[in-house]
Amino acid sequence: MVDSVLRIENLSVDYEVGAGTFHALRDVSLEMTPGRVAGIVGETGCGKSTLAHAIPRLLREPPARVRRGKVWFRGIDVLALPRWKLPLVRGTGISMIFQEPINSLNPAYRIYDQLVEAVRIRKMRETGKTPGVLPSLEPHDYSTGASPKASEALTRPLLPSPADRKRLHLTRDRDAHRADVLEYLRLVRINDPETILDLYPHELSGGMRQRIMIAMALSEKPSLLIADEPTSALDVTIQAQVLTLMKELMEEVRTSILFISHDLGVIAEMADDVGVMYAGHLVEFGPVAEVYSRPRHPYTKALLRSVPRQYKDDGPLPSLPGSVPNLSHLPSGAHFIRVVRSPDRSAPRNRVPVSKRQKGL
């Protein structure tokens, strides 16, 4: 397959906790083409965030462990890279927006000092002063094996040469990138960015912090942006603003986005393709219009049924009974089962197999 930014092959991730092994991701395969937005939906505990963190290898290991599978990012086998080379792929290659805007900014530094770090990383890489994957590299043809160009960027020495270091010294000036940083703050529609630059994170609201996180991720101009529930911690009005903003930004900065959310409406709004996850499986993946109008997997059907409709009075809101089964003892073969507990929350009353594993998924 030609032209993919990201290709995930049979990725399986386990969490080894005291109680046993939890299979958080099971054989997830996914392919993303440049400039498209792929959404991932699923309920709590289905492995969405694990998937998001596994791609740039940000999982906490231990307890997490990648059991098998491959993550190809523009021809780079991310899972095979030595740890010290990972920073070269992250940032300008794969960047991420996190769920918690409250803690995602370092409380010890002013906004400027944090934003400038991202801008500086990109500038240094663009000028070749430090190695790293750059967005300008063409998409990779997988039939030819590993990408020489992308790999070449990773084999340059980690430390700049003495001559480069001399030039680097000039850019260490605190205000060297001020104009760039201001530009990105304006891009995320922050008013009076001059003032905001000098504030500490705790002096800003959650919505503003999330917009700064977005500005930070975008200022590196990544090839792939992973947005892990970027609006879940925000209230509805701010959420709408941030989503509108992200949509506008997608058109301004052409980046492939992996948008993770538990909100079907948000995905419908944002994404071109949608993947539905359940209990660690990616049960369905396809263009949004197709999946939403003709869902094939019973879980997708059930999920879509439980979306409230304002204009139709069709009795009580349908919902899925029970919760996701325990991921350490998932019966093999069964793809979609629910654990239903009696109202007093005692032991599971029954496990309801809803469907058997479907062929071809």
Add this chain to the structure above:
Amino acid sequence: MKSAGVRVARTSTVGSAVATIRHGLHGARSTSLNLIKVLRANPLTLIGFIVVLFISVTALLVVVVPPVSQALLGRAISIAPYDPNALLPCPVVGNSTVCAQPPSAEHFFGTDRSGRDVFSRVLVALPLHLAIGFSVAGFSLLFGGGLGLIGGFWDKPWTIGGVVSLTIMRITDVFLAFPSLVLALAIAATLGRGTIPCVLAILLTWWPYYVRLTRGEVLAVKHQPYVVASRSAGVSEGRILFRHVLRNILEPLVVYFTMDVGTVLVVFSTISFIGIGVPPEVPEWGNMVSAYGDYLLLFPWMVVFPGLAIFVTVLAFSLLGDGLRDILDPRSRRALTQAAIPATSVASSAVRSEA
């Protein structure tokens, strides 16, 4: 600047509030101004700061003045009114000589039973105590703190870092298994009397606490979302360690260090008090308390003044350490340095940006 802040808090125009933020920020950028504001807000910190400053300057003068005056004037002038080891002539009262004189204008802290001036001895002991406090706590901070950083940051099992950090922590545990004072006493007793063996003994037992403290703090900070976020932005591990992890644990470390200077001093005096530290002729507070402890009720000044010196020094460092917490934390710093916290004005500018 303060008055400007108060004025803006009363008026509610967004424009002037934003102007105040700029104004306030400009001032807050200079650290020295910051320090003054925090000190003004906390009288106890102010006391601690003044006493520490006074003690440090005095200690410096005691050390520096004699050689400088020797060089400039050709004769050494001491800050201490008497030679700390000189036996002063004892006055004759009735038909016996009484060497132990109570405090007077001549001898501020009185004289001891051999006729030595207690004030001079307390004063001359000051630089020794400060130097030992700072050097032992400082070495422990750098050495123990460095080991703690490594042990906390690279602790993934079955990697080189994991094995190294495991080794560090188990060695630390061995040291922590002994009560530090008992271990220090044992080492000091083995090495023999003298200042250097005594310092070595404290050094050897002191650093493990910093390893524990630092490692705990690193473990708490290293999985914070902002560390993961900076990692996702492509920041290298070394930079994350120093810029994001170390910066955020610096505050408890510095506070602990400051208070620890006093604690080291107490332990040092304790070792001397027990009689296995510095030789008896060296002016040292613990020594002095120990030497005349038996005469506490007869000649209280011989014991009370050296004891008071220990007390005041330790208290001052503790108070300063407490205040440093406020100075180092950006949250309380801004709150303390600005009369009006511009939260509402930031919110209003946020509202405007959305409009």
